[in-house]
Amino acid sequence: MGAGLSLLAVSVSAASRVEPHARILAAAKSYALAEAKLSLTGAKIQVSASPIDSRLTLPACVQGLNAFKPSGGRMIGNAVVGIRCDGPHPWTLYVPVRISARLAVVVATRPLSRGAQLSASELGLAEHDLSGLAYGYLTAKSQAVGRMLTRSVSAGQVVQPGMLAQPLLVHRGQTVTIVSAAAGIEVTSQGVALASGSRGQLVKVRNSExxxxVQGVVSGPGRIRIDG
Structure with missing residues (x-):
């Protein structure tokens, strides 16, 4: 009986000196969830962690586990969370995690052609996994209304920031109003645009008289401003 109790005590003591894998995984998931919530406001987030090799034994971390994001890491899709123990027997382990974040983003409600200027009726919101939207997304239709598509999109397709440009307010060959401003005085004249441009862009124009x-800035529909 005494020998049996002694063996049990040694077994329990040895187990207490090993960091439980469950605690490491819980720390990794908790950190990933908190980081994802900081950058993905309003998203429905789920986190899972890959199991740790059962053969791996690490000293128990009496001072508590410290989770961190490796340099250059991201907290969405397939990611990695570092778990560090700074106790008497320090160690570091990198835990693969999968972060799923779903959010309502702007989509096209019907097929749209390149060059189309977007209206609210052509846009809607649909829930998508953000890990598949590496080129970004929009969360409000107002972010796209009035903008021009730089490529065609299909019905239900996510409208991403890189697909949008400011609408053209001046078209090449168009007769435009040239506004020359100097010393508080404005003089208007007519001209022909030699290039197309959106608000704020520099465009060359030929004075009709x-x-x-000359070169000026597109300031409005059919208007070129030249500040002296």
């Missing part, structure tokens, strides 16, 4: 080619 002098035939002089």
């Amino acid at each position: 002098s035939q002089r080619i």
Whole structure:
């Protein structure tokens, strides 16, 4: 009986000196969830962690586990969380995690062609997994309304920031109003745009009277402003 109790005591003592895998995984998932919530406001987030090799034994971390994000890491999709123990027997383990974040994002409600200027009726919201949207997404239709598509999209397709541009307010060959401003005085004249442009872009224009080619900033529909 005494020998049996002694063996049991040694077994329990040995087990107490090993960090439970469950505690490591819980720390990794908790950290990933907290980080994802910080950057993905409003998203429905789920986190899972890959099991740790059952043959791996690590000293118990009496000072508590410290979780961290490896340099260059991201907290969405397939990611990695570092778990560090800074106690008398320090160690570091990298735990693979999978972070799923779903959020309502802007989509096209019907097929749209390149160059189309978007209206609210052509846009909707649909829930998507953000890990598959590496090129970004929009969360409000107002972020896309009035913008111009740089590529065609299909019905239900996510509208991403890189697909949008400011609408053209001046078109090449168009007759435009040239507004020359200097010393608080504005003088208007007519000209022909030599290139297309959106608000704020520099465009060359030929003055219809002098035939002089000047460069100005697109300030509105059919208007080029030249500040002296």
